[in-house]
Amino acid sequence: MKNITTTITPKQINELIKNRRTIFPQECTGEQIDDKIIWQLLENATWSPNHGKLEPWHFFVFADNTREKLGDFLIKLYKKLTPKENYKEEKATKLRDRMSQSSHIIVVVAKTNQNPRIPEIEDIEAVACAIQNMQLSATVYGLASYWGTGALVYADETHSQLGLSKNEKIVGFLYLGVPKEGLIKEATRKPIQEKVVWIK
Numbered sequence: 001m002k003n004i005t006t007t008i009t010p011k012q013i014n015e016l017i018k019n020r021r022t023i024f025p026q027e028c029t030g031e032q033i034d035d036k037i038i039w040q041l042l043e044n045a046t047w048s049p050n051h052g053k054l055e056p057w058h059f060f061v062f063a064d065n066t067r068e069k070l071g072d073f074l075i076k077l078y079k080k081l082t083p084k085e086n087y088k089e090e091k092a093t094k095l096r097d098r099m100s101q102s103s104h105i106i107v108v109v110a111k112t113n114q115n116p117r118i119p120e121i122e123d124i125e126a127v128a129c130a131i132q133n134m135q136l137s138a139t140v141y142g143l144a145s146y147w148g149t150g151a152l153v154y155a156d157e158t159h160s161q162l163g164l165s166k167n168e169k170i171v172g173f174l175y176l177g178v179p180k181e182g183l184i185k186e187a188t189r190k191p192i193q194e195k196v197v198w199i200k
């Protein structure tokens with residue numbers, strides 16, 4: 001039995017949660033992150049809550065030249081899925097640049113329906129928590145992270161390119177990188193009082 005206490009103070013965790021910001025690849029230097037840190041982020045992902053001990057998360061890590069290959073694949077797919085009149089060369093360039101500006105791209109997958117008692121949504125929820133664990137960890141390491149989704153991420157072609165089965169769902173692409181110096185990110189949230197009904 002492990003001691004469940006932690007040396008992290010309430011002030012530290014409050015600050016970490018509030019200061020985590022999405023930092024996009026275009027706000028990164030393109031420098032490489034040590035693979036050991038990536039492994040630690042992945043390890044932290046696995047400590048997320050999950051129903052039925054299913055640990056439904058799976059990860060595909062792209063780095064170095066496989067980042068480019070992923071970029072090439074997404075550009076081809078963008079061309080394929082976009083009607084000619086809507087196709088924008090800048091979007092294709094952005095897809096390519098995103099890869100070189102990032103250090104690692106983690107494709108995060110939820111394996112669902114492993115247990116008939118656990119609804120699919122719960123596996124996806126657990127994997128979303130795993131992504132949050134990685135984003136919070138990235139913040140502490142001073143790293144940028146961006147959780148991207150969209151038509152290309154959810155496309156059948158992306159699913160089959162990764163060799164996924166019917167029960168496996170892509171929950172997002174997590175772009176990780178080294179943020180440019182002096183970056184200031186503003187964010188707001190509505191007052192929590194607007195979202196809470198405290199039943200008395």
Ligand SMILES: Cc1cc2nc3c(=O)[nH]c(=O)nc-3n(C[C@H](O)[C@H](O)[C@H](O)COP(=O)(O)O)c2cc1C
Binds near residue numbers: 020022023147149187
């Ligand atoms: C499920 C999910 C999907 C997301 N997909 C995108 C996306 O496709 N493009 C994007 O710009 N941001 C995406 N985001 C990131 C949000 O835009 C980002 O979290 C939001 O701007 C709030 O900023 P913050 O993370 O700094 O608080 C996604 C976030 C979640 C939770």
